[in-house]
Amino acid sequence: MKKTSKKILLVFIVLPLFFLSLSSVNEVISIPSNGINVLTIIHPEVDENQFSGVVSLLLSYGCTVTYTGFVSSITVHTKTISRDLLVSEVDVNDYDVFFMAGGWAASRISEGPNSAEAFTLVQQAVNASVLMTSICGGAHLFAAANIINGIRITAYDGLEAYIESMGGIYDSSTLVHSGNFVTAQHHYHISLAEKIADVLGIYEQTSPTCISMNVVKLNDTCFNITVETADESPVKNVLIPIYEIYEDNSTSYLYSEELDETSTDYTFSGVISFSQAGNYSLGVYVIDCYGNLYLETDITELNIPEIITETPTNTTNSTILISLICLVCLVGTTIVRRRILD
Numbered sequence: 001m002k003k004t005s006k007k008i009l010l011v012f013i014v015l016p017l018f019f020l021s022l023s024s025v026n027e028v029i030s031i032p033s034n035g036i037n038v039l040t041i042i043h044p045e046v047d048e049n050q051f052s053g054v055v056s057l058l059l060s061y062g063c064t065v066t067y068t069g070f071v072s073s074i075t076v077h078t079k080t081i082s083r084d085l086l087v088s089e090v091d092v093n094d095y096d097v098f099f100m101a102g103g104w105a106a107s108r109i110s111e112g113p114n115s116a117e118a119f120t121l122v123q124q125a126v127n128a129s130v131l132m133t134s135i136c137g138g139a140h141l142f143a144a145a146n147i148i149n150g151i152r153i154t155a156y157d158g159l160e161a162y163i164e165s166m167g168g169i170y171d172s173s174t175l176v177h178s179g180n181f182v183t184a185q186h187h188y189h190i191s192l193a194e195k196i197a198d199v200l201g202i203y204e205q206t207s208p209t210c211i212s213m214n215v216v217k218l219n220d221t222c223f224n225i226t227v228e229t230a231d232e233s234p235v236k237n238v239l240i241p242i243y244e245i246y247e248d249n250s251t252s253y254l255y256s257e258e259l260d261e262t263s264t265d266y267t268f269s270g271v272i273s274f275s276q277a278g279n280y281s282l283g284v285y286v287i288d289c290y291g292n293l294y295l296e297t298d299i300t301e302l303n304i305p306e307i308i309t310e311t312p313t314n315t316t317n318s319t320i321l322i323s324l325i326c327l328v329c330l331v332g333t334t335i336v337r338r339r340i341l342d
Contacts, residue, residue: 034062034202039095039125041118041141042069042083047103048076050135053189054099060236060289061197066095068121070114087117092125097196102136102156102186110144119145129180133196136186143168152178154185190291197290206232208286208294215282218271220305225282226269227259233288238268245279245301256285277306 038058040051055065066084073082092098100106109118122145126132134142139155140162142148149167153176160170175184175191182199184192197203208231216224229235238259243251259268274280283297 033064036061036063036097036200036202037095038063038065038097038099039090039092039130040065040067040099040101041087041105041109042067042071042074042081043103043105043109044071044074045104045108046074046076046101047105047136047186050103050138050186050189051101052076054101054133054135054193057190057193058097058099058196060234061193061202062234062289063097066090070109070112070118087114087121090121092121092128092130095125095130096200097131097133098122098125099196100134100138100141102134102138104137106134106138106140106144110141115144123147126180131180131182131196131199133182133192135184135189135192139163139183142181148181150179151181152176153181154183156186194290203290204232205290205292207292208233208235208288210284210286210294210296213282213284213299215300215302221274221307223272223302224269225257225259225272226262226267227284227286229266229268229286229294231266231286231288231292233290233292235266235268235286236289237285237287239285240270240272241283241285241297242272243281243283243297245281251281251298254280274302274304275307277304279303 036058038055040055059065067081068085068087068090069083070087071083073080075081109115118141122132122141126147132142132147134155136156137159139148139153140159142153143159143163143166146166148163151168152171153163153168154171154173155163157172163170169178171178173185174188175195176182177195177199182192182195184195194203208229211228211230213228214226216226218224225240227238227240229238239256240259241256242254244254245251257270257272259270261267262269272282280302281298282300282302283295284299285296286294
């Protein structure tokens, strides 16, 4: 059988799913804690994509994220993020990472009535050797708090002059690790989260594997699929890519069905239904919490027979005809009665 190109699959199946899985802070599967504690400030003017992108990835790695700030809650992509601690209640010694998202939040805080309290927080974090991280405009808070002297910092280019005036060294690279600071430019939230994990020693690049795929026929068009996986890190998604097999044995990708996580570790299951007859091939795609991929095509083939649609029988037609005759008789009888009475 001619196999479909894996490069095409990575572009049209794997990458869209991975980016969609990062779209919400609250929609993260159950991941065992890795012992890393992250502190971040919430503010109505954080960039939602940067905030949710980094936080969702850190949560998927197994980090614990604590929200602090000067507002009780914010809305990020329709999800409400509530403050866990007042800034005055934070003990920086409880945290390994401080993250400041971009948008206008950092400049609003730095120039607002609570600036002194915010500056004290990040200054204490630096003194406690907390890993200081930011994306895009988030670096404004670090510069305003006067904690970047001699540190290479990247941010959006509008901050270059300000960073230099506060003793920092502006670096136009997309991702910069300097001293105990990791900073990134806009759109590089994935790179930032991966670098944070790497600096903390929790990032790994080993691809997950598929130990087995069991297919149980429920009827001619429905099948229960169970996939057992293995990995050093938690597995986040398992999909079954479905291909149509043509007469010349070539294949064409149709769509993918995502399986649900079961109560058994690293095992996923789900029901796949077919609406059209034909020959199909199933593969498997596995992604772990760090975005490492496993893809295998043409694991098993299925033949779906013609689906017979029932049509009205003669009995049904006869029943309808009899009902119409009875109705006509009833109407006729009513008319005759009325004439007699008249």
